Amino acid sequence: MLERGKISALQMAFMMNPTILATGLLLVPAITAKTAKQDLWLSPIWASFIGFMIVFVAYRLHKLYPKETMFEYSEQILGKIPGKMVGAIFVFYYFHVTGIIVREYGEFISGTFLHQTPMVVVFSTMIIVSAMAVYGGLEVIGRCSEMIVPVLLVLYLVIFVMLLKDLDTKNFFPMLENGLGPSLKGSVVLQSWFSEFILVSFFFPYLRDHDKGMKWGMISVFSVMFYMVLTNVMALLLFGKLTASLTYPVMVAARYISIAEFLAHLESIVIALWVAGTFIKITVFYYVLVLGIAQWLKLSDFRSIVLPIGFLLVLFGVWSAPNLQVLSHFLSTSAPFYLLSIQAGIPVILLIIAWIKKKRQQMKGKLIG
Template sequence: MQAAIEKISGKQLSFLIFTFIISTNLLTSPSLMVTFAKQDAWMSALLASLTGFISIWTMIVLANRYPGKTIIQYSSTILGKWFGRLVAVNYIYYWLISISTITMQHTGFINTLLLPKSPTLVTSLTFLVLCGIAAYLGIEVIARSNEFLTILLLAFFIPLLILTIMEANANQIKPILAEGIIPVLQGAVSPAGGFMNQLFILGWLLPFLNQPSKARKASMIALVGITLITVSIVMLTVMIFGPMTEKLTYSFLSVVQYIGIEGSFERLEAIAVSTWVIGCFVKVSVSVFILSLCVSQLFGIRNYRDLVPPLTLLSLIGSFWIFKNGAELLNYLAFTFPLLAFINQTLIPLLLLVIDSIRRKPERSLH
């Protein structure tokens, strides 16, 4: 019923996927990937896109088999009532942890760079209230806003990439594959793979697409854009800082600050901060919407909007409770998140597809 009321276009879906994934890739991915793959980290980013193709294929096949239904709804059809409920509870936990983590990342970033004297609670509360309002207004409003915000983000960000090229040193990415392919694969399946697999959000967004036939094209365009930007960011960061990249918390921000010092431009980091804030706002707004949808569909609540305020408050509590400090957060992103992401973003959807395909075989043989 909700999907029939709210609709988004193929272009809006493409922009949503792009902003959702690239927002957290912008500043943190280079250092995480360099930790594993060193100067070959850009190759890890390229290989990670393959996991995105798997996610797109899986979610679109399932959506075509169960049109108008989210992954929460067709899980019960495929696995049965109780196992389907377990999948729903698991995803509720996953999205709650994700929102809390992103909020903590965002708050730490803003308090470190812009508002060091502001209480953490005020920064987190202000951010989540805005995201909660967007989620309450619905996915159509978020998608329409994101169309403008993504264009704004790119208008800010692409000139930064061009300026970065001027300071880059290609010798920093040599020698290529000095330690073999294994570190590159580690960099691809660890942080990068986790980020690319976030295309599984199609499991909640596809029922709202006004032209389902455009799902594959819109998703592929978004994946190509994400891959190009991520590879460019990682490569340029390594070309400027080399081995130092893995020691930088916000590596690409450090690149932007370096450009401002070396060149004639000042306070360029304001542009990088703006792109981070825009991206995190869209990501958390979509995540709160999906979380509310999960809970409403699990308990049969007709209007997911009634759940947005309490779930936003719960996410605020989670952002203070989940990690003690920034070091724990970074450790989680580098080592725990990849496994959690693989299970929720790749393994569960693939298992659903396999089980559904096995169940459908006897039906075909009867016909």
């Protein structure tokens, strides 16, 4: 076993929450508003079905191969060479996706806060911090998120409460003007975010309380859905039709808060939320990538490749898109299908093959018996 640390199911739920939400909270309202219009608050609910399904699939696979992660059981299910190829797809995929996340972080920080700093510096500082956490192993990441995430969730609610008096419920209407179609179409992009829940399959083998894994996984999906609905409602009621044209609606919303001219400039809270949340998100992806490569190539320890992979992640961040417009376009057109086919498609196929294999073995057992 490469990873000797153990985490609790609650820690896993805390880890997964910002892993989906961090980039989601800022970019999602604008992307969904483009297609779903005033029904954008419904989209996360449709999209969360894929999250529940994926946690279920990951848990079923975990039951069949209790001590292994995706990289290991794909070899058992498909055979050596096809299994290694699936591993290669995942390695490329996680390099690319983590690069995109690092890029989103860099674009946000240098676009709203550090205008003069070169983006590579913004990337590198985050990767160095994450590298330390990854070096510490799973337990360190679990404890970090146990400390950071509750604060994030509460602060986010505080922002929503402070905006309450500015919200205009007229923006909800006309509800379902063109039927369910637009909100379903808007949920496609969100589904790709929810499909990132397949990361739980890398944590199930290291849970201290195995039987609670499914329960907390589902609770995590639900909390993500709740916060996404909250964000979209907030953006919709505050900006109405404008939402689609803003890049970071939540950021603008936080700037808007001014209570008795005393509580103002709360965007610093949003930046703090975002940096802390993205730290967990990048660390989780980075950790899965490092652990995955170590399992894929059967290394004796994953710690030796942490730094070279961090270096590659900075480069993938630079390489993944020329600017924010192109990145946002990619995220709202081709990327959803790319993410879904790899994060939902491959695990479902693996599960079906594993089930058929198991049935066959049982049949053989019966014939001999």
